Amino acid sequence: MSEPSDADLSEMAQRLLGRDLEGEGGAVLRARLRNMARVKALLADWEARLGETAPMTVTPVPMPGDDGGS
Amino acid sequence: MAEAEVETDLAFAGIAELAPRIAAGEVSPVALTEAALARIEALNPALNAFMTVTADRALAAARTAEAEIAEGRYRGPLHGVPLAVKDLFATEGVRTTGGSKLLADWVPDHDAAVVERLKAAGAVLLGKTGMHELAYGTTSNNALYGPVRNPWDPTCHPGGSSGGSAAAVAAGLAYGALGSDTGASIRQPAACCGIVRLKPSFGRISKFGALPLSWSLDHIGPMTRSVADAALMLQALAGPDPRDPNCADRPVPDYLAGLGTGVAAVGGKRIALARGFFFADCDPEVAAAVTAAARTLEDLGARIEEIELPELDSAYLTGGITIACEATAYHAKNLRERPEAFSEELRGSLELGAFYSAVDYLQAQRVRRQVCEAIRSAMAPFDAVLSPTSPVPATPIDDSPPGHSGLRHRNTIPFNLTGLPAISLPCGVTGAGLPIGLQIAGAAFDEAGILAIARAFEAASDWQGRPPAFA
Numbered sequence: 001m002s003e004p005s006d007a008d009l010s011e012m013a014q015r016l017l018g019r020d021l022e023g024e025g026g027a028v029l030r031a032r033l034r035n036m037a038r039v040k041a042l043l044a045d046w047e048a049r050l051g052e053t054a055p056m057t058v059t060p061v062p063m064p065g066d067d068g069g070s
Numbered sequence: 071m072a073e074a075e076v077e078t079d080l081a082f083a084g085i086a087e088l089a090p091r092i093a094a095g096e097v098s099p100v101a102l103t104e105a106a107l108a109r110i111e112a113l114n115p116a117l118n119a120f121m122t123v124t125a126d127r128a129l130a131a132a133r134t135a136e137a138e139i140a141e142g143r144y145r146g147p148l149h150g151v152p153l154a155v156k157d158l159f160a161t162e163g164v165r166t167t168g169g170s171k172l173l174a175d176w177v178p179d180h181d182a183a184v185v186e187r188l189k190a191a192g193a194v195l196l197g198k199t200g201m202h203e204l205a206y207g208t209t210s211n212n213a214l215y216g217p218v219r220n221p222w223d224p225t226c227h228p229g230g231s232s233g234g235s236a237a238a239v240a241a242g243l244a245y246g247a248l249g250s251d252t253g254a255s256i257r258q259p260a261a262c263c264g265i266v267r268l269k270p271s272f273g274r275i276s277k278f279g280a281l282p283l284s285w286s287l288d289h290i291g292p293m294t295r296s297v298a299d300a301a302l303m304l305q306a307l308a309g310p311d312p313r314d315p316n317c318a319d320r321p322v323p324d325y326l327a328g329l330g331t332g333v334a335a336v337g338g339k340r341i342a343l344a345r346g347f348f349f350a351d352c353d354p355e356v357a358a359a360v361t362a363a364a365r366t367l368e369d370l371g372a373r374i375e376e377i378e379l380p381e382l383d384s385a386y387l388t389g390g391i392t393i394a395c396e397a398t399a400y401h402a403k404n405l406r407e408r409p410e411a412f413s414e415e416l417r418g419s420l421e422l423g424a425f426y427s428a429v430d431y432l433q434a435q436r437v438r439r440q441v442c443e444a445i446r447s448a449m450a451p452f453d454a455v456l457s458p459t460s461p462v463p464a465t466p467i468d469d470s471p472p473g474h475s476g477l478r479h480r481n482t483i484p485f486n487l488t489g490l491p492a493i494s495l496p497c498g499v500t501g502a503g504l505p506i507g508l509q510i511a512g513a514a515f516d517e518a519g520i521l522a523i524a525r526a527f528e529a530a531s532d533w534q535g536r537p538p539a540f541a
Contacts, residue, residue, distance in 0.1 A: 032422055
């Protein structure tokens with residue numbers, strides 16, 4: 001998974017929030033955007049592996065032998 | 071018993087130790103409560119652990135408990151014991167803010183299920199504890215209500231988001247507390263404050279009346295100074311509740327029955343020490359303490375095997391997008407209509423959540439299914455899996471390294487994503503005198519199994535019940 005460059009993060013900040021990454025709160029925003037870029041890259045990397053996998057549903061975590069997801 | 075005697079002798083006693091003495095009439099719930107309130111009055115101005123102290127209600131509850139016990143109507147081990155409640159849980163007639171300006175004046179007309187259960191068990195509720203704003207953070211440095219401070223070093227954060235509950239229990243202001251945990255918020259503050267915290271299986275404890283952060287990751291659990299006390303609180307809190315659609319309709323076992331010590335407790339158990347992801351960028355003192363804890367269990371006869379669990383980077387990132395999307399969805403209306411009621415920090419986090427698409431979220435839940443299956447399969451041969459609770463100890467409130475924001479919850483969120491139970495308990499202190507936490511995770515609904523291993527470690531080590539410097 002490739003890491004986003006500073007230029008990538010600045011572009012994301014402008015495009016999504018209309019902000020730059022300098023000044024107060026810039027470091028925090030940079031970290032959040034980097035994480036978001038990593039999530040997007042992760043999902044792209046996983047796409048080929050997902051096949052027929054259904055999304056996890058929100059129910060109690062299963063015990064061995066149970067059906068359904070958590 | 072005189073109040074002063076209670077304060078000096080029993081402020082750091084365990085619930086398991088107090089309960090039989092309360093039942094026998096040797097210890098007065100009223101005196102215990104008065105002593106706890108006196109400690110809160112003395113120490114809370116510096117720690118900011120409690121946001122709201124309900125002294126009159128607590129004393130009334132203590133008097134009721136004392137009278138019931140005297141009349142032979144003893145309810146069980148929490149009867150007459152002073153406890154604290156994170157300000158995330160609705161409390162009838164008592165302000166519940168969630169650490170947020172949004173709810174600054176909210177006085178619920180009902181109790182959360184867990185508050186109901188503690189009251190039904192006869193516990194004395196001392197008040198509401200401070201937290202990170204709306205539970206979305208790991209330092210409890212709250213812009214509106216001020217930072218909660220760590221009793222081991224008040225210049226440091228106590229972890230979060232349940233930092234007030236952790237600080238209160240560690241400092242001897244309460245005998246136990248309620249916390250919530252979406253990615254780290256029970257176990258990471260426990261590690262920072264040197265106490266025991268249990269995140270049970272998803273569905274084990276009702277979330278009715280708890281403010282959501284992320285519906286599919288939120289868990290509720292007890293925070294105590296000993297493993298036995300965690301088992302006692304879980305016993306009172308666990309069980310089905312039709313008001314929470316995620317609450318499991320499963321029988322509740324006896325969590326105390328399996329607690330033992332020595333070889334008899336863990337001899338022959340197969341326990342994994344999870345290396346790789348959990349130890350990456352780990353503070354060397356934390357790594358050494360957790361490795362030593364594994365050796366302690368090995369000396370007790372456990373079979374320790376070093377493994378690497380699969381797909382943990384994916385678990386971390388999938389957990390992140392899940393929290394971001396679910397939290398933004400829950401707060402969407404208020405973000406539009408009352409944006410000024412959020413701190414800039416939190417509003418920024420929630421706004422970013424809106425930039426994930428529905429497709430992103432669903433793809434993440436598809437990844438989540440595969441990741442959870444892979445982790446559960448890898449854990450299946452073992453009775454438990456050990457890791458550092460947090461790779462980094464507490465740091466100064468105003469000078470926390472930027473990289474720590476991504477590390478504090480890194481080792482805990484995989485067990486929120488999978489819904490598997492995990493407990494954190496003290497396993498050492500750093501050279502700077504700050505606590506280190508050992509995380510023990512287990513199979514679905516095997517809280518009894520991880521409690522038993524935790525108790526055996528606790529008994530074989532000398533980290534339990536050390537009062538912090540500021541207590």
